[in-house]
Amino acid sequence: MKPADHYQEDLASIRKMMEQSSKFLSLSGLSGILAGTYALLGASAAYYLIQFPLAPIDYRQESVRGANLVPLLAIAAAVLVASLASGYWLSRRKAEKAGQPFWNETSRRLVINLLIPLATGGLFTLLLLLNGHFGVVAPSLLIFYGLALTNASPNLYGEIRYLGYSEILIGLAAALWPGYGLLFWALGFGVLHILYGAVMYRKYDR
Amino acid sequence: MKNPFDHLDRILEHRVRLQIMGVLTANDSFDFVSLKELLQTSDGNLATHLKALEREKYILVQKSFVDRKPNTRYKITERGKQAFRKHLDAMEEVIRAQRK
Numbered sequence: 569m570k571p572a573d574h575y576q577e578d579l580a581s582i583r584k585m586m587e588q589s590s591k592f593l594s595l596s597g598l599s600g601i602l603a604g605t606y607a608l609l610g611a612s613a614a615y616y617l618i619q620f621p622l623a624p625i626d627y628r629q630e631s632v633r634g635a636n637l638v639p640l641l642a643i644a645a646a647v648l649v650a651s652l653a654s655g656y657w658l659s660r661r662k663a664e665k666a667g668q669p670f671w672n673e674t675s676r677r678l679v680i681n682l683l684i685p686l687a688t689g690g691l692f693t694l695l696l697l698l699n700g701h702f703g704v705v706a707p708s709l710l711i712f713y714g715l716a717l718t719n720a721s722p723n724l725y726g727e728i729r730y731l732g733y734s735e736i737l738i739g740l741a742a743a744l745w746p747g748y749g750l751l752f753w754a755l756g757f758g759v760l761h762i763l764y765g766a767v768m769y770r771k772y773d774r
Numbered sequence: 775m776k777n778p779f780d781h782l783d784r785i786l787e788h789r790v791r792l793q794i795m796g797v798l799t800a801n802d803s804f805d806f807v808s809l810k811e812l813l814q815t816s817d818g819n820l821a822t823h824l825k826a827l828e829r830e831k832y833i834l835v836q837k838s839f840v841d842r843k844p845n846t847r848y849k850i851t852e853r854g855k856q857a858f859r860k861h862l863d864a865m866e867e868v869i870r871a872q873r874k
Contacts, residue, residue, distance in 0.1 A: 582862075672811060674808075
């Protein structure tokens, strides 16, 4: 073997190690599709709760009534838990199939980078909610989620960065038109997740 | 013409050492056990290479205790970064020279 071939292999192995050590590549695209589906189901339930008989694309003039707060929170919590559970389960399965460690330095770093903006956003939204600012929920959740994704994107597939940007933009739009909050919420957490999940699945899971 | 081989760093002429340097370039710091899992080497082999890099002051060692278990973390030094970059450039030079 010529030295050049040897060095070429060295370079390839360095590149592989750099990527493997900094990126959590077991995130399953399928879990994105599922999370999006749960979000759409949740959004439909919320629609019947707060907007029906108004059409889904109609601008809602009234704010959410306090009595609806608990059921809405329950729907949101159910969507969150179901998404996290299927994400955990499917990613774990993908890691096992690839013979790669699931919980290690890299995934730990990913969780921390995701959680800092996400937990801040969650608490921030909850505190505003307790003060009766219902209109802020959809935009702030979308924006903080987008920031969390952009923050964690060095530890994920590069494309996640663009998902993050899109969530931020949708969140800002939701702030501009609070009456479309539910629609933007369904777009950001539902449609985008399904779209991105499908792209990731085609590109990396098969 | 200069010989491209002259620019190669003898300390870095092992795949495991190159991989260690790569991982420490991509991450702020990395611990021994995770490094071993990632590179799939034995304790002894990894320790020997880490020692060699430490002796050259290419990497720093930080020992601490996490849950009463010893935890050894490694960091790349500025000197290590420069040496690694130079060595990578030299490898590319060699590849280019032989492809002609």
